[in-house]
Amino acid sequence: MKQKLKDAATSAPDQISEKLRKDIYSGRIAAGAQLRQDNLAERYGVSRIPVREALRQLGAEGLVTFHPNRGAVVTSLSLNEVLEMLDIRIALECRALYLAVPNMVDADFESAAKILKAYDREPRATAWGEMNWRFHSAIYAPANRSKLLAMIETNYGHVGRFIRVQVSLAAGKERPQKEHYQILEACKEGNATKAARLLGDHISYTQKSLIAAHRRNRANGAES
Amino acid sequence: MKQKLKDAATSAPDQISEKLRKDIYSGRIAAGAQLRQDNLAERYGVSRIPVREALRQLGAEGLVTFHPNRGAVVTSLSLNEVLEMLDIRIALECRALYLAVPNMVDADFESAAKILKAYDREPRATAWGEMNWRFHSAIYAPANRSKLLAMIETNYGHVGRFIRVQVSLAAGKERPQKEHYQILEACKEGNATKAARLLGDHISYTQKSLIAAHRRNRANGAES
DNA sequence: TGAATTGAAATTGTATACCGTTCGGGATAT
DNA sequence: ATATCCCGAACGGTATACAATTTCAATTCA
Numbered sequence: 001m002k003q004k005l006k007d008a009a010t011s012a013p014d015q016i017s018e019k020l021r022k023d024i025y026s027g028r029i030a031a032g033a034q035l036r037q038d039n040l041a042e043r044y045g046v047s048r049i050p051v052r053e054a055l056r057q058l059g060a061e062g063l064v065t066f067h068p069n070r071g072a073v074v075t076s077l078s079l080n081e082v083l084e085m086l087d088i089r090i091a092l093e094c095r096a097l098y099l100a101v102p103n104m105v106d107a108d109f110e111s112a113a114k115i116l117k118a119y120d121r122e123p124r125a126t127a128w129g130e131m132n133w134r135f136h137s138a139i140y141a142p143a144n145r146s147k148l149l150a151m152i153e154t155n156y157g158h159v160g161r162f163i164r165v166q167v168s169l170a171a172g173k174e175r176p177q178k179e180h181y182q183i184l185e186a187c188k189e190g191n192a193t194k195a196a197r198l199l200g201d202h203i204s205y206t207q208k209s210l211i212a213a214h215r216r217n218r219a220n221g222a223e224s
Numbered sequence: 225m226k227q228k229l230k231d232a233a234t235s236a237p238d239q240i241s242e243k244l245r246k247d248i249y250s251g252r253i254a255a256g257a258q259l260r261q262d263n264l265a266e267r268y269g270v271s272r273i274p275v276r277e278a279l280r281q282l283g284a285e286g287l288v289t290f291h292p293n294r295g296a297v298v299t300s301l302s303l304n305e306v307l308e309m310l311d312i313r314i315a316l317e318c319r320a321l322y323l324a325v326p327n328m329v330d331a332d333f334e335s336a337a338k339i340l341k342a343y344d345r346e347p348r349a350t351a352w353g354e355m356n357w358r359f360h361s362a363i364y365a366p367a368n369r370s371k372l373l374a375m376i377e378t379n380y381g382h383v384g385r386f387i388r389v390q391v392s393l394a395a396g397k398e399r400p401q402k403e404h405y406q407i408l409e410a411c412k413e414g415n416a417t418k419a420a421r422l423l424g425d426h427i428s429y430t431q432k433s434l435i436a437a438h439r440r441n442r443a444n445g446a447e448s
Numbered sequence: 449t450g451a452a453t454t455g456a457a458a459t460t461g462t463a464t465a466c467c468g469t470t471c472g473g474g475a476t477a478t
Numbered sequence: 479a480t481a482t483c484c485c486g487a488a489c490g491g492t493a494t495a496c497a498a499t500t501t502c503a504a505t506t507c508a
Contacts, residue, residue, distance in 0.1 A: 011292055012492080013280065037460070047493045049273070052461085053280045056237065060284035068235055069460055069499050084371045091319030091372070095311065147308045148315070236462080261490070271463045276491085293469050293490060 016044055017054035024063050024074055025157045027164075031076035035064060062158065077162055079214050083207050085159040090203045092152045093140065094196040097183075100143035101192035112138045112184055119177060128173055129164050135180055139187060163210060176202070240268055241278035248287050248298055249381045251388075255300035259288060286382065301386055303438050307431050309383040314427045316376045317364065318420040321407075324367035325416035336362045336408055343401060352397055353388050359404055363411060387434060400426070 020040075023029045035055060037048040044051070055072045058064045064072045077085070115138055119131040133156060140149055179202040186195035244264075247253045259279060261272045268275070279296045282288045288296045301309070339362055343355040357380060364373055403426040410419035 011290070036458095038458090048460090049492050049494095053277055056277045056280045057284040060281040066235070070501095071460060081371060084369050087319065087323065087369060088316070088372055088375060091315045092312070095315030095318075099311065145308050145311060147305065148312055151312060262488090272490085273462050294471095295490060 012044075012046055012050035013053035013057065016040070016046070016051060017057045019044075020054060020058060021061075021063060021157075024058075025161060027161050029074055031074050031161070033074045035072045035074065037071065061154065079210065082159060082162045082210065085155060086163075086203055086207050086210075088155055089152075089159065090200050092148065092155060093136065093203065094200050096140040096143045096145065096148055096152060097187075097199050098192045098196040099145060099148075100140050101187050101190060101195055103142040103144060104139075104187055104190075105142075108138070108142050109184065109188055112187075116177065116180055116184065119173070119180075125173075129160060132176070133160075139183070163206060175205070179205070236268075236270055236274040237277035237281065240264070240270075240275060241281045243268075244278060244282060245285075245287060245381075248282075249385060251385050253298055255298050255385070257298045259296045259298065261295065285378065303434065306383060306386045306434060309379060309386075310427055310431045310434075312379055313376075313383065314424050316372065316379060317360065317427065318424050320364040320367045320369065320372050320376060321411075321423050322416045322420040323369060323372075324364050325411050325414060325419055327366040327368060328363075328411055328414075329366075332362070332366055333408065333412055336411075340401065340404055340408065343397070343404075349397075353384060356400070357384075363407070387430060399429070403429070 020029070020035075029035075037051050037055075040051045040054075041048045055064055055066075059066050059072065063075055065075045066072050112135060115131065115135045119128070119135065122128065122131060136156070137149070137153070140152060143149070179198065183195055183198045183202065186198055244253070244259075253259075261275050261279075264275045264278075265272045279288055279290075283290050283296065287299055289299045290296050336359060339355065339359045343352070343359065346352065346355060360380070361373070361377070364376060367373070403422065407419055407422045407426065410422055
């Protein structure tokens with residue numbers, strides 16, 4: 001478990017926060033988990049100082065929450081908060097797509113179509129999340145707005161760990177894929193407004209799936 | 225210059241980052257300024273450790289930029305980066321307004337109108353920025369999306385220090401105010417789509433003003 | 449039996465000390 | 479005069495040490 005850091009390529013806090021970010025995004029460190037400074041310091045072979053700085057960074061990104069004198073835990077979001085993050089996804093991604101459409105060339109359509117075809121052939125549900133991101137980021141890339149795209153990626157990663165399990169199994173991939181093809185078609189037509197509207201509906205459907213899944217859990221599982 | 229921190233209300237890094245944030249937003253610490261850890265530590269009566277943690281937080285928010293082994297400086301944005309931040313403003317604020325309109329009641333219209341009237345009567349250009357924010361945040365509030373609103377506020381604050389000087393003087397307040405009244409009118413009609421469109425045009429006009437101001441500066445001032 | 453208490457271990461928070469890098473100025477060489 | 483080198487001061491980065499707080503279990507008291 002003890003993994004050394006590369007020396008001096010980037011600063012220690014940055015390396016640590018990057019590793020933690022991945023672990024949190026991927027779900028290897030679950031929501032609500034305590035992040036003990038001593039553990040992390042020993043794992044990365046450093047003192048607690050750079051660990052604390054990494055945690056502060058992640059705190060500012062919203063990935064971890066600080067409790068005064070009680071340390072940091074991986075942020076855990078309520079259903080309503082996840083729905084709000086999806087609202088933010090709608091805002092950012094629709095704008096990015098709207099700006100991207102006028103800049104798209106044939107190569108962009110082809111690479112996006114290629115991703116969708118691979119998606120069709122992919123049987124493993126665990127890989128769908130990655131393919132979904134590859135499609136979405138591919139159609140936003142022509143917007144050529146690095147800050148906007150960075151925000152989208154952060155937001156997407158953050159919300160991902162809460163929707164992967166429930167949605168990809170519950171909603172399957174048929175309907176999302178159909179919508180992906182429709183969005184790509186609107187892009188080919190050069191109709192930015194239509195593409196953005198379809199994308200909004202697409203993400204909004206995720207919101208509805210989440211709400212439905214939550215209602216189902218409430219009905220089946222224990223109360224609370 | 226030495227200002228003590230309140231004891232233990234919130235953590236020292238949080239208090240320090242909050243003060244620094246205000247100083248940067250208000251322009252009291254200019255873009256590009258070096259943030260010396262010793263100075264800040266002495267000013268706040270603490271060691272460099274909590275100062276460094278505060279800087280890391282601000283770094284994650286994009287307000288300061290770290291140069292390895294050379295410390296932190298207040299982030300400075302190019303024209304294109306400011307324009308991109310305004311694109312993000314359009315994305316987030318149009319969505320917030322779109323979600324807010326269906327939730328608005330008469331009291332919301334009245335308080336927004338009151339802000340606009342006070343804005344009309346305000347002669348000091350330095351106060352316009354604050355009034356502008358009061359109007360904008362007032363019409364987004366009924367969306368009842370705390371995370372979205374927090375993102376909007378962060379983004380607005382961040383971009384503010386780059387546009388205040390040039391735009392408020394160059395564009396005056398006549399045209400923005402006219403647009404504010406039009407937006408409020410669309411809200412009263414309950415036409416969320418129209419309100420969002422007008423808001424997008426409103427912010428987009430800021431982009432155009434910035435570009436024009438930049439072109440003017442280029443023409444008048446020194447080369448580079 | 450159960451609630452309140454206390455004290456030690458665990459953990460966070462921060463000051464101090466030390467190491468490594470960067471930067472600027474002066475000496476030397478061309 | 480200009481360029482290069484070197485050294486020392488200044489500064490950033492992090493390990494260590496210590497102080498403060500929380501936690502939890504054992505103990506005491508009702």
